[in-house]
Amino acid sequence: MIGRASTLPAELATTDRVLQRWAVSIGTGLPSEDWRDLPARPPPLDDDTAIVVDQTILRSPERTRKLVRGWYCTDQPNHVLAARLKLTERTLICAWHVSLWYLQQRFLASRHPTLLSLLRFRD
Numbered sequence: 001m002i003g004r005a006s007t008l009p010a011e012l013a014t015t016d017r018v019l020q021r022w023a024v025s026i027g028t029g030l031p032s033e034d035w036r037d038l039p040a041r042p043p044p045l046d047d048d049t050a051i052v053v054d055q056t057i058l059r060s061p062e063r064t065r066k067l068v069r070g071w072y073c074t075d076q077p078n079h080v081l082a083a084r085l086k087l088t089e090r091t092l093i094c095a096w097h098v099s100l101w102y103l104q105q106r107f108l109a110s111r112h113p114t115l116l117s118l119l120r121f122r123d
Contacts, residue, residue, distance in 0.1 A: 012097065014119045015104040017042065018053060021118075023072040025050035049114045056106045064099045071096055 008016055025044035045053065057068055063085070070081045082092040107115050 008100075009097065012100040012104065014121055015100045015107065017121075018045070018107065018115065018118050019068065019072050019100075019103070021045045022050055022053040022057075026054065026073070046114060049112060049118070052110050052112045052115055053107070056103060056110065060099075060102065060106070063095070064102060067092075067095055067099050068103070071099075 020042045022045055024041050025047075044050065057065055060068070067081075067085060070076060070084065074081070076084070078089050078092055082089045085092065085095075087095060104119065107119055110116075
């Protein structure tokens, strides 16, 4: 997740941020042995919101689940993740955007107050 080079439409930025925080919430944000070299991690989601996000991802189509887990829960470079998902790097970025759109709609449909608030927040 950290250090991936890509452009993101502004309307997907809050969904991306929710997923970054979700990844930290499920344990990928724990410091390693050499924690000083890690970039700053976003704060984890509260437990209730993390559960809603996790359940939404688990109920997503399989390719969406795999892409989201690979994108946010691993540090694989885009070309490695693309090959693992049998995509080109360009298609990977398009699939990531489509996945964010899909999840954004699912998050909005959840009516979870904290999640709705996070989706409305703009930097």
